Amino acid sequence: MLKIAVLASGRGSNFQSIIDAIESGYIQHAAVDMLITDKADAFAVDRAKKHGIDALHLDPGTFGSMDDFFIEIAEILKERGIELIVLAGFMRIVKKPLIDAFPNRILNIHPAILPSFPGLHGQEQAFDYGVKLAGCTVHFVDEGMDTGPVIIQAAVPVYSDDTEDSISERILKFEHQIYPHAVKLFVDGRLKVSGRKVIIKDEKKHDTFLMNPIPGD
């Protein structure tokens, strides 16, 4: 049973999508062992309680530095035997001590077809640019801003009468598909990082697709 820790700051809808994928059996041989939040009132905490998952709030303001904050997280997660960290709307840049403690074992989701529109408000950036395809990306976390090796990406159309909200909602539906799938690929041992590239074992190929790779493969 592979132990997962989720880091979140807010609502945690992607956290919920992973809980659901485990409870439905889509992701097997894994469990969310704990949630860590940097905000005391994160709604993600309510989700954790509802599903019997330990939740811990750590206030970055009580640490000497952000490095110290992440050293503490690394120690707690190592102590518990965590093998995978999933960032779900965690609004902090992960620092080197945690990355070094969990090399290629931290996942993030970003609401854009990276490397377009990294950083805050990817959906708004895409809307303002006037793209015709927006989307989302699951990637391993490195020390850059949304720059780590890409695991899975999805694209969604942007229509002439779309708003930032309607695009965000369309993207979010795909976030809730690709994130659990990326976790499943990791748990099943099908991801191998080679330089900047993520090799997917036993990959299926599709002529038509909404995302790559396709969930369910």
Add this chain to the structure above:
Amino acid sequence: MLKIAVLASGRGSNFQSIIDAIESGYIQHAAVDMLITDKADAFAVDRAKKHGIDALHLDPGTFGSMDDFFIEIAEILKERGIELIVLAGFMRIVKKPLIDAFPNRILNIHPAILPSFPGLHGQEQAFDYGVKLAGCTVHFVDEGMDTGPVIIQAAVPVYSDDTEDSISERILKFEHQIYPHAVKLFVDGRLKVSGRKVIIKDEKKHDTFLMNPIPGD
């Protein structure tokens, strides 16, 4: 009958896709009136001859500046009554005099999901980055490098065993679909530029898609 001029530097496979779309009747009420190349031996010239299209070679080296080169092109195209300029593998950055003479009347295709990977070798940049979705974009030309308002974009999957060549080939197939479609939308008067955004009149919406908007709409 709307007159189109094509500017090319090389093989001109996208030029061919537009010729084919006109000859098949997919694009109606338009004709390619002339080809201008900056290279004497561009294979695009052979394609023009085969289809009875006037071809003109202009050597930028014989002009005092690139501005002068594009002033000459603007004068020639205005003289002939050209209403749309299509760049098809034209390896020069279009300068202000031509852009000002044909505002929102110059199209370009780029082999990446812009704004990712502008400039030379978009496919190679995407491959080296390790994206899981690559693609192509048709956009109006402004003075930046592949920065103008986006008309249509397509995405293709990138698989673990892909090479730069196999990705390029997969993207090219979609280039040959979206470029004629963008020309058709322009010719049919369905494109309106509003700031950075291209509004598509009578746009159809799709739940599933390979590109947006979908050719044939």
